[in-house]
Amino acid sequence: MEVDRVDGRTPNQLRPLTCSCNVLNRAHGSARWSQGDTILLAAVYGPKAGTRKNGNPEKASIEVIWKPKTGQIGKEEKEYEMILERTLQSICLLTVNPNTTTSIILQVVNDDGAVSFLENYVMFKMTYLTKKVQLLPSAINAASAALLDAGIPLKHLAVAISCGLEESGSVLLDPTKLEEQKMKAFAYLVFPNSVASILPEASLQVEGELLEHGMITSVTHGVMLVDSYLHCLERGRSASAKMSDFLRRSLQSRVPNDLPKTG
Helix, strand or coil: CCCCCCCCCCCCCCCCEEEEECCCCCCCEEEEEEECCEEEEEEEEEEEECCCCCCCCCCCEEEEEEECCCCCCCHHHHHHHHHHHHHHHHHECCCCCCCEEEEEEEEEEECCCCCCCCEEEEECCEEECCCCCCCHHHHHHHHHHHHHHCCCCECCCEEEEEEEECCCCCEEECCCHHHHCCCCEEEEEEEECCCCCCCCHHHHEECCEECCCCCCEEEEEECCCHHHHHHHHHHHHHHHHHHHHHHHHHHHHHCCCCCCCCC
8 A cells, every 4th residue: 555655755765865975074984975854974084003992903893983963972872883883894894904993983964764763683693672773774874985985895885774664554665753753663674785786796795695685784663573574674675776776876986996095
């Protein structure tokens, strides 16, 4: 059943996307990501010599610093940083620049949904419980673009999508903050970049396995039957292909000739 949305979108339509790179002069890489009225800035600094405390010196470390639009960082923002760090670590080639740290700063400029009040964070067969996760899809997309702009060696990009489940059972892609208030459940999904990749062809495989059907992160909140989750997964995967194409067109000129770019 088709659902009328206040902003005129179809149920499987994303909000308008824009992505600009190299927007901050002092950063090694940067990106501005907007999705409707949700806007984030991502800045990458590094790689710098030395790993973080308790880090593995044989690998590179990824550090994420979250800056809210207003106020001080709290427990919830620390959870955002944890999820982002684990997601971004999974797309970086950590053995290329061992014993270094790359810092990613994410500044919230404006927030209009995607996604609030999420639980049951699942990654790599490990489960974390979180009270509230906001802005993560746009934050991950912004961070991926900024890492590419900085020339950080990547296995692939991360493409983040959110879905909302209405009481009627209808699935809406990329809900706004107003739509979120009417949802009974959410699914938030992160996929590796599709085959229509902006990265070199060899990057479409990691250890010989194709990435087009994989998933990096899954988050759900609320009561959602398996069939509803699979519906969200189908919608999300289809949307991720469209977003990957958008990234390819937006970022293709930013692919470095040699991967590392340090400053």
